[in-house]
Amino acid sequence: MFAMPNGWGLLALSPQVLSHFEAHKQHRCFSREAGGQLFATFEDPSVMRIVDITGPRPTDQRSMYSYHPDRTAEQAEIRERFERGLHFVGDWHTHRQRIPTPSGTDLDSIRDQVRCSSHDLVGFVLVVVGQATFPQGLHVSLHSESESTVLASKL
Numbered sequence: 666m667f668a669m670p671n672g673w674g675l676l677a678l679s680p681q682v683l684s685h686f687e688a689h690k691q692h693r694c695f696s697r698e699a700g701g702q703l704f705a706t707f708e709d710p711s712v713m714r715i716v717d718i719t720g721p722r723p724t725d726q727r728s729m730y731s732y733h734p735d736r737t738a739e740q741a742e743i744r745e746r747f748e749r750g751l752h753f754v755g756d757w758h759t760h761r762q763r764i765p766t767p768s769g770t771d772l773d774s775i776r777d778q779v780r781c782s783s784h785d786l787v788g789f790v791l792v793v794v795g796q797a798t799f800p801q802g803l804h805v806s807l808h809s810e811s812e813s814t815v816l817a818s819k820l
Contacts, residue, residue, distance in 0.1 A: 668819055679716045691796065704753055735771070755790030763795055
Protein backbone atom coordinates (compact mmCIF):
# COMPACT_ATOMS: atom_id res chain seq x y z
CA MET A 666 0.00 0.00 0.00
CA PHE A 667 1.10 3.52 -0.79
CA ALA A 668 -0.34 6.77 0.54
CA MET A 669 -1.50 9.21 -2.13
CA PRO A 670 -1.18 12.97 -1.57
CA ASN A 671 -3.89 15.43 -0.52
CA GLY A 672 -6.02 12.83 1.24
CA TRP A 673 -6.81 11.04 -2.05
CA GLY A 674 -6.55 7.65 -0.35
CA LEU A 675 -4.33 4.66 -0.93
CA LEU A 676 -2.80 2.88 -3.88
CA ALA A 677 -2.67 -0.92 -3.56
CA LEU A 678 -0.70 -3.32 -5.77
CA SER A 679 -2.19 -6.81 -6.08
CA PRO A 680 0.03 -9.88 -5.52
CA GLN A 681 -0.30 -10.65 -9.26
CA VAL A 682 1.11 -7.23 -10.15
CA LEU A 683 4.01 -7.57 -7.68
CA SER A 684 4.79 -11.04 -9.11
CA HIS A 685 4.84 -9.59 -12.63
CA PHE A 686 7.30 -6.89 -11.51
CA GLU A 687 9.50 -9.51 -9.85
CA ALA A 688 9.54 -11.67 -12.99
CA HIS A 689 10.83 -8.80 -15.13
CA LYS A 690 13.57 -7.31 -12.92
CA GLN A 691 16.82 -6.65 -14.78
CA HIS A 692 19.10 -9.04 -12.88
CA ARG A 693 21.27 -10.31 -15.74
CA CYS A 694 24.11 -8.43 -17.36
CA PHE A 695 22.32 -8.05 -20.69
CA SER A 696 18.69 -7.92 -19.48
CA ARG A 697 16.58 -5.49 -21.45
CA GLU A 698 14.17 -3.02 -19.88
CA ALA A 699 10.59 -4.22 -19.69
CA GLY A 700 7.41 -2.27 -19.19
CA GLY A 701 3.71 -1.96 -19.74
CA GLN A 702 0.48 -0.53 -18.41
CA LEU A 703 -1.32 -0.62 -15.06
CA PHE A 704 -5.07 -1.14 -14.63
CA ALA A 705 -7.14 -0.56 -11.50
CA THR A 706 -10.52 -0.98 -9.91
CA PHE A 707 -12.17 1.60 -7.66
CA GLU A 708 -14.67 -0.56 -5.75
CA ASP A 709 -13.60 1.24 -2.56
CA PRO A 710 -13.42 4.95 -3.51
CA SER A 711 -10.54 5.49 -1.07
CA VAL A 712 -8.34 2.80 -2.71
CA MET A 713 -6.92 2.68 -6.22
CA ARG A 714 -6.36 -1.09 -6.44
CA ILE A 715 -4.04 -2.04 -9.31
CA VAL A 716 -5.16 -5.53 -10.27
CA ASP A 717 -3.99 -6.01 -13.87
CA ILE A 718 -0.76 -5.37 -15.73
CA THR A 719 0.44 -5.65 -19.32
CA GLY A 720 3.80 -5.93 -21.04
CA PRO A 721 6.33 -6.34 -22.16
CA ARG A 722 5.02 -7.01 -25.66
CA PRO A 723 6.96 -8.52 -28.59
CA THR A 724 6.31 -5.29 -30.52
CA ASP A 725 7.86 -3.00 -27.87
CA GLN A 726 11.33 -1.59 -28.53
CA ARG A 727 13.60 -2.64 -25.68
CA SER A 728 17.29 -2.29 -24.87
CA MET A 729 19.39 -2.53 -21.72
CA TYR A 730 18.75 1.15 -20.99
CA SER A 731 15.50 2.08 -22.72
CA TYR A 732 11.93 0.98 -23.23
CA HIS A 733 9.57 2.29 -25.90
CA PRO A 734 6.10 0.71 -25.85
CA ASP A 735 3.96 -0.18 -28.84
CA ARG A 736 1.41 2.66 -28.50
CA THR A 737 -1.09 0.99 -30.85
CA ALA A 738 -1.08 -2.17 -28.73
CA GLU A 739 -1.48 -0.03 -25.60
CA GLN A 740 -4.65 1.60 -26.95
CA ALA A 741 -6.11 -1.84 -27.71
CA GLU A 742 -5.26 -2.98 -24.15
CA ILE A 743 -6.99 0.09 -22.68
CA ARG A 744 -10.18 -0.47 -24.71
CA GLU A 745 -10.32 -4.21 -23.96
CA ARG A 746 -9.80 -3.76 -20.22
CA PHE A 747 -12.21 -0.85 -19.96
CA GLU A 748 -14.93 -3.17 -21.34
CA ARG A 749 -14.15 -5.46 -18.38
CA GLY A 750 -14.48 -2.61 -15.86
CA LEU A 751 -10.75 -1.92 -15.46
CA HIS A 752 -9.31 1.59 -15.73
CA PHE A 753 -5.93 2.57 -17.13
CA VAL A 754 -4.07 4.37 -14.32
CA GLY A 755 -0.44 4.49 -15.45
CA ASP A 756 2.71 2.80 -16.63
CA TRP A 757 5.54 0.67 -15.28
CA HIS A 758 9.00 -0.23 -16.48
CA THR A 759 12.27 -1.57 -15.15
CA HIS A 760 15.65 0.05 -14.49
CA ARG A 761 19.01 -1.57 -13.86
CA GLN A 762 19.34 0.38 -10.59
CA ARG A 763 19.02 -1.35 -7.24
CA ILE A 764 16.88 1.51 -5.89
CA PRO A 765 15.22 2.98 -9.00
CA THR A 766 14.58 6.60 -9.86
CA PRO A 767 12.77 7.81 -12.97
CA SER A 768 14.75 9.54 -15.69
CA GLY A 769 13.84 12.95 -17.07
CA THR A 770 12.48 11.16 -20.14
CA ASP A 771 10.29 8.97 -17.90
CA LEU A 772 8.85 12.06 -16.17
CA ASP A 773 8.24 13.91 -19.44
CA SER A 774 6.51 10.85 -20.90
CA ILE A 775 4.08 10.36 -18.02
CA ARG A 776 3.23 14.09 -17.93
CA ASP A 777 2.54 14.00 -21.69
CA GLN A 778 0.22 11.04 -21.17
CA VAL A 779 -1.72 12.88 -18.46
CA ARG A 780 -2.06 15.95 -20.65
CA CYS A 781 -3.06 14.10 -23.85
CA SER A 782 -5.44 11.56 -22.32
CA SER A 783 -9.13 11.84 -21.60
CA HIS A 784 -9.67 10.73 -18.00
CA ASP A 785 -11.22 11.60 -14.64
CA LEU A 786 -8.14 10.79 -12.54
CA VAL A 787 -6.11 13.26 -10.47
CA GLY A 788 -3.07 11.92 -12.31
CA PHE A 789 -1.33 8.81 -13.56
CA VAL A 790 0.84 6.39 -11.63
CA LEU A 791 4.44 5.67 -12.64
CA VAL A 792 6.15 2.59 -11.23
CA VAL A 793 9.84 2.00 -11.86
CA VAL A 794 11.03 -1.47 -10.85
CA GLY A 795 14.60 -1.82 -9.59
CA GLN A 796 16.66 -4.79 -8.45
CA ALA A 797 16.18 -4.48 -4.67
CA THR A 798 13.43 -6.31 -2.81
CA PHE A 799 10.09 -4.55 -2.57
CA PRO A 800 9.13 -1.96 -1.45
CA GLN A 801 12.69 -0.49 -1.58
CA GLY A 802 13.04 -1.73 -5.16
CA LEU A 803 9.99 0.20 -6.33
CA HIS A 804 9.66 3.84 -7.23
CA VAL A 805 5.94 4.68 -7.12
CA SER A 806 4.77 8.18 -7.98
CA LEU A 807 1.64 10.06 -9.00
CA HIS A 808 1.81 12.62 -11.81
CA SER A 809 -0.55 15.40 -12.85
CA GLU A 810 0.16 17.88 -15.63
CA SER A 811 1.95 20.18 -13.19
CA GLU A 812 2.99 18.08 -10.19
CA SER A 813 4.83 14.86 -9.38
CA THR A 814 4.59 13.18 -5.97
CA VAL A 815 6.60 10.17 -4.81
CA LEU A 816 4.24 7.92 -2.85
CA ALA A 817 5.28 6.63 0.55
CA SER A 818 5.00 2.92 1.23
CA LYS A 819 2.60 1.92 4.02
CA LEU A 820 3.97 -1.65 4.20
